[in-house]
Amino acid sequence: DKDLDFNDLGGTVSWEAPDDVTLVTYYVPYLAFTDIGGNRSHIGEEIGVGTNVAYVIPDTSMDSFAHIIVYTKSALVEQTTPVSLNISDTIASVSSIVFVDKDLDFDDLGGVVTWVEPLDMFHVTFYLIYFSEDSIGVGRYQLGHDVPAFTSQITVPIDHSQNVSTHIAVYTRSSLVEQTTPVSLYIS
Numbered sequence: 001d002k003d004l005d006f007n008d009l010g011g012t013v014s015w016e017a018p019d020d021v022t023l024v025t026y027y028v029p030y031l032a033f034t035d036i037g038g039n040r041s042h043i044g045e046e047i048g049v050g051t052n053v054a055y056v057i058p059d060t061s062m063d064s065f066a067h068i069i070v071y072t073k074s075a076l077v078e079q080t081t082p083v084s085l086n087i088s089d090t091i092a093s094v095s096s097i098v099f100v101d102k103d104l105d106f107d108d109l110g111g112v113v114t115w116v117e118p119l120d121m122f123h124v125t126f127y128l129i130y131f132s133e134d135s136i137g138v139g140r141y142q143l144g145h146d147v148p149a150f151t152s153q154i155t156v157p158i159d160h161s162q163n164v165s166t167h168i169a170v171y172t173r174s175s176l177v178e179q180t181t182p183v184s185l186y187i188s
Contacts, residue, residue, distance in 0.1 A: 002176035004092040010058030026073040029054040031065040035084035058177035092118040097185040110158030123174040124149045131165035135184040
């Protein structure tokens with residue numbers, strides 16, 4: 001899972017082909033409540049033999065799904081017993097954002113924004129820092145450039161106009177997608 005938001009999935013699922021694929025025409029991947037396919041939902045389309053990868057689009061909601069399952073399908077019917085993998089939701093959000101405004105002018109900002117990096121850094125490639133009009137990133141605009149993983153600060157240049165911004169929002173990014181739910185800090 002390379003979608004770093006809580007309860008959202010995104011990335012690739014791969015599997016090994018059965019030893020004998022003579023009668024197999026497709027693989028059919030699903031999200032499912034159970035490892036035997038209870039309450040399942042398609043992941044994309046049927047996949048032709050020879051391709052052993054399915055793509056889970058970013059921001060796919062986990063809902064109550066606990067498994068990714070893959071069935072083989074012949075020209076006649078889908079098999080009755082799938083292979084199963086437990087879903088592991090990757091969550092990688094920063095915490096403890098701090099900003100001390102060193103610019104003494106009204107409506108201007110300046111100083112250093114710091115944060116504590118996520119505990120799980122495996123898929124984090126960058127941080128994106130925004131000024132926004134609320135805690136969820138509405139009306140956001142990016143401060144500087146993407147900040148590489150394993151760096152936990154960015155400088156707000158002196159005389160940076162606050163405009164209508166009320167929050168600093170920090171998003172993580174994987175090689176797949178930027179987080180949709182930031183961690184934010186209220187600025188006055």
